[in-house]
Amino acid sequence: MILREFKAGRIYQGGLVKGKEIIDGLVEVMKRHDISAGMISGLGAVSEAQIGYFDGQSKSYQKMVFHEHMEIVSLKGNISFKDNEVFPHLHVVFSRRDFSTVGGHLFAGSKVYAFEFEIVSFEGKTFTRGFDEDTGLFLWKG
Numbered sequence: 472m473i474l475r476e477f478k479a480g481r482i483y484q485g486g487l488v489k490g491k492e493i494i495d496g497l498v499e500v501m502k503r504h505d506i507s508a509g510m511i512s513g514l515g516a517v518s519e520a521q522i523g524y525f526d527g528q529s530k531s532y533q534k535m536v537f538h539e540h541m542e543i544v545s546l547k548g549n550i551s552f553k554d555n556e557v558f559p560h561l562h563v564v565f566s567r568r569d570f571s572t573v574g575g576h577l578f579a580g581s582k583v584y585a586f587e588f589e590i591v592s593f594e595g596k597t598f599t600r601g602f603d604e605d606t607g608l609f610l611w612k613g
């Protein structure tokens with residue numbers, strides 16, 4: 472187990488403009504406000520998106536790109552460091568025209584139609600991600 476206690480710091484609420492790439496927009500906020508640990512939530516809609524499913528057999532992501540308008544039913548994530556950069560790890564559930572849902576790990580390439588988010592920054596020593604041989608994932612190492 473890895474566990475660390477933080478104190479809740481500043482809380483931000485905001486929106487990203489239509490056409491903005493979601494991860495880029497969130498990283499801009501984190502860098503501008505010096506947020507290196509915390510949690511993220513959001514909702515809204517996208518005009519296109521890329522999500523992934525991690526296959527534990529091949530230890531690789533199967534990625535899928537959606538070129539359609541979808542609701543962001545739920546986006547949640549955490550903030551830590553990876554490769555000496557602040558890194559948001561985001562998962563998302565989208566709903567489609569027929570009300571079915573798709574979801575997974577959010578990759579770059581998701582364009583905002585409308586997006587509202589909250590970021591709760593944490594005060595304390597930020598987790599750093601490192602490659603984990605056992606899972607093939609970049610997990611919190613310390």
Ligand code: ZN
Pocket residue numbers: 560561562576577
């Ligand atoms: Zn993930």
